[in-house]
Amino acid sequence: MNSPSFSKKFxxxxxxMAHDHNHEESQIHKDAKKGEKRAGGGxxxxxxxxxxxxxxxxxxxxxxxxxxxxxxxxSTEQSQKPAEVSLSELxxxxxxxxxxxxxxxxxxxxxxxxxxxxxxxxxxxxxSLSETLKNYGVLPEDLTKANIxxxxxxxxxxxxINLLPIIIPLLFIILFFWMISRQVKGAGVQAFTFGQSKAxxxxxxxxxxxVTFKDVAGVKEAKEELLEIVDFLKSPKKFLDxxxxxxxxxxxxxxxxSGKTMLARAVAGEAHVPFYHLSGSEFVEMFVGVGASRxxxxxxxxxxxxPSIIFVDEIDAVGRIRGSGVGGGNDEREQTLNQILVEMDGxxxxxxxxxxxxxxxxxxxxxxxxxxxxxxxxxxxxLPDLSDREEIxxxxxxxxxxxxxxxxxxxxxxxxxxxxxxxxxLMNEGAILAAREARKEITQYDLIRSIEKVxxxxxxxxxxxxxxxxxxxxYHEVGHxxxxxxxxxxxxxxxxxxxxxGHAAGYTLTLPLEDRKMQTRKEFLDDIxxxxxxYAAETLIFNDLTTGPSNDLQVASALARNMVxxxxxxxxxxxxxxxxxxxxxxxxxxxxxxxxxxxVSAIVDSEVKRxxxxxxxxxxxxLDTHRKALDMIAEELVKTETIERDDFEKLLVANxxxxxxxxxxx
Numbered sequence: 001m002n003s004p005s006f007s008k009k010f011x012x013x014x015x016x017m018a019h020d021h022n023h024e025e026s027q028i029h030k031d032a033k034k035g036e037k038r039a040g041g042g043x044x045x046x047x048x049x050x051x052x053x054x055x056x057x058x059x060x061x062x063x064x065x066x067x068x069x070x071x072x073x074x075s076t077e078q079s080q081k082p083a084e085v086s087l088s089e090l091x092x093x094x095x096x097x098x099x100x101x102x103x104x105x106x107x108x109x110x111x112x113x114x115x116x117x118x119x120x121x122x123x124x125x126x127x128s129l130s131e132t133l134k135n136y137g138v139l140p141e142d143l144t145k146a147n148i149x150x151x152x153x154x155x156x157x158x159x160x161i162n163l164l165p166i167i168i169p170l171l172f173i174i175l176f177f178w179m180i181s182r183q184v185k186g187a188g189v190q191a192f193t194f195g196q197s198k199a200x201x202x203x204x205x206x207x208x209x210x211v212t213f214k215d216v217a218g219v220k221e222a223k224e225e226l227l228e229i230v231d232f233l234k235s236p237k238k239f240l241d242x243x244x245x246x247x248x249x250x251x252x253x254x255x256x257x258s259g260k261t262m263l264a265r266a267v268a269g270e271a272h273v274p275f276y277h278l279s280g281s282e283f284v285e286m287f288v289g290v291g292a293s294r295x296x297x298x299x300x301x302x303x304x305x306x307p308s309i310i311f312v313d314e315i316d317a318v319g320r321i322r323g324s325g326v327g328g329g330n331d332e333r334e335q336t337l338n339q340i341l342v343e344m345d346g347x348x349x350x351x352x353x354x355x356x357x358x359x360x361x362x363x364x365x366x367x368x369x370x371x372x373x374x375x376x377x378x379x380x381x382x383l384p385d386l387s388d389r390e391e392i393x394x395x396x397x398x399x400x401x402x403x404x405x406x407x408x409x410x411x412x413x414x415x416x417x418x419x420x421x422x423x424x425x426l427m428n429e430g431a432i433l434a435a436r437e438a439r440k441e442i443t444q445y446d447l448i449r450s451i452e453k454v455x456x457x458x459x460x461x462x463x464x465x466x467x468x469x470x471x472x473x474x475y476h477e478v479g480h481x482x483x484x485x486x487x488x489x490x491x492x493x494x495x496x497x498x499x500x501x502g503h504a505a506g507y508t509l510t511l512p513l514e515d516r517k518m519q520t521r522k523e524f525l526d527d528i529x530x531x532x533x534x535y536a537a538e539t540l541i542f543n544d545l546t547t548g549p550s551n552d553l554q555v556a557s558a559l560a561r562n563m564v565x566x567x568x569x570x571x572x573x574x575x576x577x578x579x580x581x582x583x584x585x586x587x588x589x590x591x592x593x594x595x596x597x598x599x600v601s602a603i604v605d606s607e608v609k610r611x612x613x614x615x616x617x618x619x620x621x622x623l624d625t626h627r628k629a630l631d632m633i634a635e636e637l638v639k640t641e642t643i644e645r646d647d648f649e650k651l652l653v654a655n656x657x658x659x660x661x662x663x664x665x666x
Contacts, residue, residue: 060176067168084120085111091136099146104129211265217395218388218420219259222379226250226267229354229377233271233307236352247377248344251315251370252358254381257421260358263381264311267356274308276301280317280357292339299343299353307352315357319365337366344374383419385515386412392420396427403441411447414494416512418454426450452495452509457502465498465505472538473498473506474637475630476548479537479623480508482630483530485652485659486622490526492660496633497642505548513660521569524559528615529622531556536619537630560611561604570607578604629655 085093090111093099103110109121109129123132133143213223232239232246239246252260261277268275276298302308318336344355357375359365369375384392389412397408415423429450434442453459465473477496484490491510498506510530535549568575578596596604623630633651637643643651649659 060172063175064172067172084122087121087123087132088136090119090121091133091138094133094138094146095142097142097145101147102129104148104150209265210269211262212269213266215395216259216262216266217391218384219263219381222252222263222381223266225377225379226263230267230270233273233309233352233354236307246354248373249355249357249375250377250379251362251365251375252356252379252381253362254358254360255383255419256360257419258381258383259420260381261311261313262420263379264309264356264358268309268311271307271309274302274305275311276308277311277313279313280315280319292335295336295339295343302353308354310353310355312355312357314359315369316359316361316364319357319359319369321364321366322368337369341368341374383417384423386416389415389418389423392423393427396424400427400431401441403443405444406442406447407444410444411451414448414451414511416515422454425454429453452501452507455509456504456507460500460502463500463505465500469505470498470638471634472542472546473548474634475537475541476534476546477506477508478630478634478637479533479535479619480510480530480552481533481648482626482633483533483536483619483622484508484510484526485657486626487526487529487618489520489523490530492645493648494645495642496637496648498637499641504551521563521567524563524569525611525615525618528556528559528612529618531559532612532616533619533623536616536623540620540623540627541630556612556615557608560608560615563611564604564607570611572603572607573600626655626657629657 090099090109093111093113098114099111100114100116101112103112104123109123111119111121113119123129129148130140130143134140216223229246229250236246252263254260264277265275278298298310302310318333318340320333320337322334322337355375362370362378370378390408393408393411397406411426415426418426426447427450430442430447433446433449433453434440477498481493481496484493491512493508494511495509496506497509501507531552532549534552535545538545538549563569564573565578568577578600629652632655633643633648636651652659
């Protein structure tokens, strides 16, 4: 069964009459905010090579200016050294007893007189100070009056002082050219690594990222299918000894958010092996051959660390049917797919590498990818049922402080059609609502509100309707609710509201009494009439129409077209499938190419129109018959703005309408 309505909630909303204008305005505000975020310092823009070169040049010039300043400062300090005297003047000072201290530093003499004045002198390199002064007539007793200190000269200091003026400019030139060449070198290295795989690896010993089957609720059959993969990765010898070959490829198929990626990580966690994961789009680049090179590199890495798991998410990005005529013979996507096919078919029986992939579009995959020997194990993941939803909610509630009134079973009942990702978002939104109101526990009221927030978006309290618009919206939503309550095969109403959420000025929440895997023609016809209840109410009460039913008309028309072209529910067309589930023609023959004649197309259009018009007539008949109930509930909705299930059913009973009940409730 391919019906998208199975176990699915119906929410009929009434967009505001200025819907298009508001949508454009909100988009402008979003773009403006994005611009402010870029300009406000969130993430710096990437610099092109020219900007990088200019930045490096400025950086080098700044360093050069600092070095020149330091060198000038040192030179100035040296230029302010004490006055230099000759040896004869020094001999006169020593003989007269005016010298307090003489410091001998190699051939340099630093003199300090009795008055504190400092002078410098130089002696001969090969003779001592005493010999030099004796030659100038200084008596030994006069020489003993002066304090003579001899400093042993350091060879490193001598050479450093003399060579630094040469070395520093040379180092600056080397640094300058290194900074300029680094950019060119980086471009060269990037060219060599362009074909390397971008896969991220999760180490089996990394406890922070480890996921096991205990962390994945529901999907019992899928976990049973994958247990033999885990067993093979743990003990491959048991299978190889008996001549068994484990499936080389496992493809996980299911709707978005059903837990495909989480289940693949759980297989790696259970088997305790390395997990290489990447998206199918990461193979494809603008240069032909890069994707194939990355595929080869990925499989080479996985074989080195075998046993291991390769996981390719959204494999339909590269695994689409070849020969569609898009991209020509050298299409990069097709080259990448060919390399994947070769690598998977080239496995040896003893190689312990399992390839897993995920997609929500298995119908567009190339047949060669799904043949035995490649992705020959197909695991289907469905949306969770009631018990699975409750288990998933328990997992997401592990680290959240729930209040005493929190009832996860009630939440599971009110969320048919929710995926695992939707349930995670539900629990997270409930925690955010509690934290926003500065509470330490998450109550049932927070979780109930979060259901509507996930489905429709946050409340738009600033979006106030005028008195007349509020009345029109109330009749519109009550039209949906009343038709759903009277028709025998429609889902019962759980809530009616005229509080704006998202693009909806009001909404009617209908939920099935129990989860179901298939839907009948009578149920589809009642759903179409229910979708057109708001349209019928507006024409009946106001003798006019607004833009409110635009979404309802889309829902009813799409449902009627699927009945005719996909499910064989039209007497004129009969049991013939004209379109695939995506709305395109079958077998991927080309975008927009029809497989049926213009005459059949005209019959399809007339049948769709007939089904929609019959649904509208049934909705009008219900509202005409129960006009009193329509007026009463609409007036109550204008006053309270929201009517929950219990209050709504009381209003139905007051007008002689019996509410729908579950079998156990009866």
